[in-house]
Amino acid sequence: MIVCYAHGGGLGHLTRIRAYLHTRAVRGPVTILTGSPFAADPRVTGGHPVRSAPAGLGRDGLTRWIASALAELAPAELVVDAFPAGLTGELSARAVPPGVRVVHLARLLRWDAYRPLLPAEPLGFDETWLVEPVAAEHEAYLRSVAAALAPLELAEPPVAAPSPTRPGGWLVVHSGPPGETAELVAYARETAALEGVRPRLTLVSPIRPATLPDDVAHLDVYPAWPLFADAERIVTAAGFNAVRQAAPWAGRHRMMPFPRRFDDQFARAARVRGGRGRPAPVGNDGDEAVKT
Incomplete structure (x- = not known):
């Protein structure tokens, strides 16, 4: 039995765990512990059993819940x-x-913001995989608590049932919140105007925001990356998975980073735009792979 702890409110943690399990060819039973609302979607979890943390638990409550789940x-x-x-x-x-x-799967963090959460008795790791470069202080900490540390390029699991819809045009891909989705749609329009084009826009998102303009189509498709090959432009935030998955089509990718409590989307976007850091592969069957 392998237990994956992917606690967080977004889609990214579960997407990364699925990619890790595929990349490492993990066999046998897997249970995912999470607090993500997307854990109810079997497309996201890949059919693995999920235990969702009760809502409203603080740090100590989460510690007890984790300890109980692991003991069981x-x-x-x-x-x-x-x-x-x-x-x-x-x-x-x-x-x-x-x-x-x-x-441990380590990705870029705003280390100054995260560091105060480190416990007096830190968890030690038998292996730490760097799925993207991290800040120097962050890496130094990881080396102090990990028996082994190495980079790992993630690859996406194969898509069992590709979407029959191939929208082309410009894709705006985001899982929310709605305010950010609206900003990305507006950014796509502004970018198109600067390029002197009026493309067909399609939002790929789990939910169609109530404020989405009527002339923007909506698709609930997961994963979204198989649609990227036919897109003229791919517009996303600068989250780890979006950047990694869009890398084979980097010339078509436009990013708008958003502030996060711990994720540093601005540093990631700057790194990619500056050509620094090697992104991880997307597919496992020769999909224009190379490149969060």
């Missing part, structure tokens, strides 16, 4: 996504039973 599930391995101490500092050495192998 008795995993051989725990995979911790993104946050080495959890989203609120709930992960420490005391939360994980002895003998459980612990793996």
Whole structure:
């Protein structure tokens, strides 16, 4: 049994866990612990069993919930996504039973903002995989708590049922919140005007925002990246998965970074625009792979 801890309110943690399980060719039972509202969507979880954290738990409550789940599930391995101490500092050495192998997937964080959450008894990692370059202080911390640290290029799992719809035109891809989606649609319009074109716009998102203009089509497709090959432009935020998945079509990709409590979308966008850092592959069957 492998337990994956992917706590967070967005779609990105679950998408990254699925890519990790595929990249590492993980076999056998997997259970995902999460607080994401997208965990109810089998397209996102890939059919793996999910345990959702009760709403409203603080740090101590999450620590107890994790410890209880791990004691019951008795995993051989725990995979911790993104946050080495959890989203609120709930992960420490005391939360994980002895003998459980612990793996960490490390991505870019605003380390000055996150560092105060580190516990007095930090969780140690048997392996830490850098799925993108991180800040120097962040990497130094990881080296202090990990027995091994190495880069890992993630590849997406194959798509079982490709979408029959191939919208082409310009794609705006975002899972929310609605205010950010509206900003991305406006950014796509402004960018098109600067390029002197009037493209067909399609929003790919789990929910059609009430304020979406009538002339913008909406698709609820997951994953969205198989649509990128036919798109004239791909407009996204600068989250890890969006940037990684769009990299094979970097010349068509337009990013608008948004502020996050811990994710540094601005640094990621600057790195990609400056040509620094190697993105990870998207597909596993020769999909223009190379390149969050």
